[in-house]
Amino acid sequence: MSELKTLPDSSYVVLAILSEGKVHGYDLEKLVFNRGFRFWTQLGRSSIYNSLKMLEKNGLVKTELMEGEGPTKKVFSITKSGLLRLKKEGYQHLANPAHWRSEIDLGIYALPLLNESEREKAISETLTHLQERLEYIHERLKWCRDRNLELPALTFERTAIMLVAEIQWLKKVDKKIGRKSSSFTYQDWQKYEYREPPKSDLA
Numbered sequence: 001m002s003e004l005k006t007l008p009d010s011s012y013v014v015l016a017i018l019s020e021g022k023v024h025g026y027d028l029e030k031l032v033f034n035r036g037f038r039f040w041t042q043l044g045r046s047s048i049y050n051s052l053k054m055l056e057k058n059g060l061v062k063t064e065l066m067e068g069e070g071p072t073k074k075v076f077s078i079t080k081s082g083l084l085r086l087k088k089e090g091y092q093h094l095a096n097p098a099h100w101r102s103e104i105d106l107g108i109y110a111l112p113l114l115n116e117s118e119r120e121k122a123i124s125e126t127l128t129h130l131q132e133r134l135e136y137i138h139e140r141l142k143w144c145r146d147r148n149l150e151l152p153a154l155t156f157e158r159t160a161i162m163l164v165a166e167i168q169w170l171k172k173v174d175k176k177i178g179r180k181s182s183s184f185t186y187q188d189w190q191k192y193e194y195r196e197p198p199k200s201d202l203a
Helices: 009-018 025-034 045-057 080-095 103-108 116-146 150-178
Strands: 061-066 073-078
Touching (some): 009 025, 009 045, 009 061, 009 080, 025 045, 025 073, 073 080, 103 116
Antiparallel strands (some): 061 073
């Protein structure tokens, strides 16, 4: 059996949750939902079970039937190979993360197509959306800190810092384009000369 080159994000998340202990499929769905993993990656019900099948096929996850009150349950757990694989890929995510891409970066390319009022409206809507997301992250961060959940708090803290920076940057963009008397042109982009990015950004 050929080893998978890289785990999809959805499978990585499933494997990470299973590293905490045995989990029934339904409980796994609840954990994915409650921890907000659907915000990070495409991880619905079908992709969860597809990931479990793929992980089991590759010997990273195993199943067993557990009896108790009610019907017999199929429970999933991580294997020794799965733990080693999770450790390896977790290291890669920390040491060599892929380039962080944003839809806002793509939206910038549309600036020459938008008139002044459209640009202002689009940026205003994005700022509102980012501010609402920041308030939500701050609430989650406080919830974790109040319960001494250090690792989840750190992830929310990183997200909050990034959102604050993105809001500040968008306000700067709004100020700059507000002073433009004429529309942007694609000539701006034609002046740019390509330079090879760091290897980690090519992922």
